[in-house]
Amino acid sequence: MSIPAVAVYDLSYAYPDGTEALRGITFTVEPGLAVALVGANGAGKSTLLQHLNGGLFNARQGEVRIGETVVSRKSVSLVRHAVGMVFQDSDDQLFMPTVAEDVAFGPLNAGLSSEEVERRVESALERVGMTQVRERPPYRLSAGEKRAVAIASVLAMEPEVLVMDEPSANLDPRARRRLIELLRSFGHTRIIATHDLELAVEVCSRVIVLDEGRVVADGPMVGILNDEALMEEHGLERPHILRHMHPHT
Numbered sequence: 001m002s003i004p005a006v007a008v009y010d011l012s013y014a015y016p017d018g019t020e021a022l023r024g025i026t027f028t029v030e031p032g033l034a035v036a037l038v039g040a041n042g043a044g045k046s047t048l049l050q051h052l053n054g055g056l057f058n059a060r061q062g063e064v065r066i067g068e069t070v071v072s073r074k075s076v077s078l079v080r081h082a083v084g085m086v087f088q089d090s091d092d093q094l095f096m097p098t099v100a101e102d103v104a105f106g107p108l109n110a111g112l113s114s115e116e117v118e119r120r121v122e123s124a125l126e127r128v129g130m131t132q133v134r135e136r137p138p139y140r141l142s143a144g145e146k147r148a149v150a151i152a153s154v155l156a157m158e159p160e161v162l163v164m165d166e167p168s169a170n171l172d173p174r175a176r177r178r179l180i181e182l183l184r185s186f187g188h189t190r191i192i193a194t195h196d197l198e199l200a201v202e203v204c205s206r207v208i209v210l211d212e213g214r215v216v217a218d219g220p221m222v223g224i225l226n227d228e229a230l231m232e233e234h235g236l237e238r239p240h241i242l243r244h245m246h247p248h249t
């Protein structure tokens with residue numbers, strides 16, 4: 001059996017003000033799988049994602065592993081190379097004068113040669129279809145372009161796992177459609193927190209439902225999202241596209 005790409009064991013976390021955001025989360029994700037993380041506002045999605053790339057450390061109990069590496073203060077730089085995080089707000093991710101500099105930022109800091117940095121910038125921008133904006137300031141881009149460039153800046157680190165927080169937030173329909181196709185095309189292990197259940201259905205084969213810091217369902221996408229009682233109980237709606245799909249497919 002292969003080692004899971006991501007493994008979370010009994011993870012609990014409380015913020016310094018005492019808010020218990022995660023209460024005993026356990027799940028594993030096989031390499032290459034796309035998993036949606038859904039749940040009402042405040043369910044703990046963003047807090048969980050931050051634990052996956054060492055943005056937050058477990059304050060109470062439990063463990064997160066990326067491949068064979070246990071996430072800890074010591075392993076954090078290794079973990080951040082392996083796990084690329086696309087933030088909910090692209091403005092938090094892009095801060096350099098030009099797109100190319102933003103995408104080069106991570107590889108440069110990792111100490112790669114200038115040739116290798118340039119190769120990565122070129123390849124990452126091409127992968128997301130953004131080579132034409134490489135010399136533009138990120139703040140002038142549309143929301144869809146910003147999101148694509150933020151994804152490129154993560155791809156440039158060549159991570160094994162992609163973690164995304166609400167990637168379709170604030171995108172117009174065309175940009176959202178492009179994003180969905182892009183996310184479907186990746187071979188990375190993907191963990192995507194989203195309120196956009198239609199995106200989840202199109203990109204992910206599995207869904208984890210969180211409520212009040214606990215995993216309340218984990219399994220194949222269509223079966224869980226079709227469970228109207230479960231969805232309602234946890235503040236979610238059965239996505240519209242499933243209404244047009246045969247219940248047993």
Ligand SMILES: Nc1ncnc2c1ncn2[C@@H]1O[C@H](COP(=O)(O)OP(=O)(O)O)[C@@H](O)[C@H]1O
Pocket residue numbers: 015016017019020021039040041042043044045046047048
């Ligand atoms: N910085 C913080 N300090 C204190 N509580 C927080 C902080 N960030 C989030 N929380 C709380 O932790 C819980 C989980 O929040 P979050 O992970 O943001 O949920 P989601 O992303 O599912 O909306 C909520 O009760 C939220 O109010």
Ligand SMILES: [Mg+2]
Pocket residue numbers: 045046047165
């Ligand atoms: Mg959130």
